[in-house]
Amino acid sequence: MDQLLPLFLFVAIATLSPGGATTLATASGAHFGLRRSLHLILGIAAGLASMAGAAALGLAAMLLALPVLQLGMKAAGTLYLLWLAWRVARSGAPDLGRTVAKPTSFLGGVWLILYNPKGWAMTSSAAMSFAALADTPIRLALLLGSVFGLSAIASLFIWCMAGQALARLLQAVWQWRALNVLLAILLVLSMVPMWLPA
Numbered sequence: 001m002d003q004l005l006p007l008f009l010f011v012a013i014a015t016l017s018p019g020g021a022t023t024l025a026t027a028s029g030a031h032f033g034l035r036r037s038l039h040l041i042l043g044i045a046a047g048l049a050s051m052a053g054a055a056a057l058g059l060a061a062m063l064l065a066l067p068v069l070q071l072g073m074k075a076a077g078t079l080y081l082l083w084l085a086w087r088v089a090r091s092g093a094p095d096l097g098r099t100v101a102k103p104t105s106f107l108g109g110v111w112l113i114l115y116n117p118k119g120w121a122m123t124s125s126a127a128m129s130f131a132a133l134a135d136t137p138i139r140l141a142l143l144l145g146s147v148f149g150l151s152a153i154a155s156l157f158i159w160c161m162a163g164q165a166l167a168r169l170l171q172a173v174w175q176w177r178a179l180n181v182l183l184a185i186l187l188v189l190s191m192v193p194m195w196l197p198a
Helices: 003-018 020-057 061-066 067-090 106-114 117-128 137-169 173-189
Strands: none
Touching: 003 117, 003 137, 020 067, 020 106, 020 117, 020 137, 061 067, 067 106, 067 173, 117 137
16 A cells, blocks of 8 residues: 555646646536536546556557657647637536536547647656556556546546536626636636647
């Protein structure tokens, strides 16, 4: 257990820190509530778990070594996040009982994580730093995938609940417009580190 503690701390900090996924989970919680946001949360967690597992198996090294693939991932991911930010900014006050509006899907959550080269770099760092915790790449993939996936569920659950709490506090239409624009701006700002040189 002493050997696993640094891994748990690393992953907890990585998944709890603000970014695109946490911002989207907060916005989804505010507009759709926790229950309707579960697909998004599970999609992001599954994407992160599979990314960590792939990093342990060495696939991340290939992705990071191919600049053309990285550029394509960045461009596609940026367009997707800009579209999500536009949706968040244009939404009004939530109606949590409404069934017309749809939260981001499971596959949308997976896509949100898998396009991000910085996420690959983070999970690759974890795979290299904690490789000694397992005796085979498959066991390391299972360990990292499990820890990253479960930690993502817990942290996104917290962020989503914070968004749901905001839904109860804000009453006026202007307050919702201000929150939606703020969340959209944070989502756009979360893309900036992706475009900065490593």
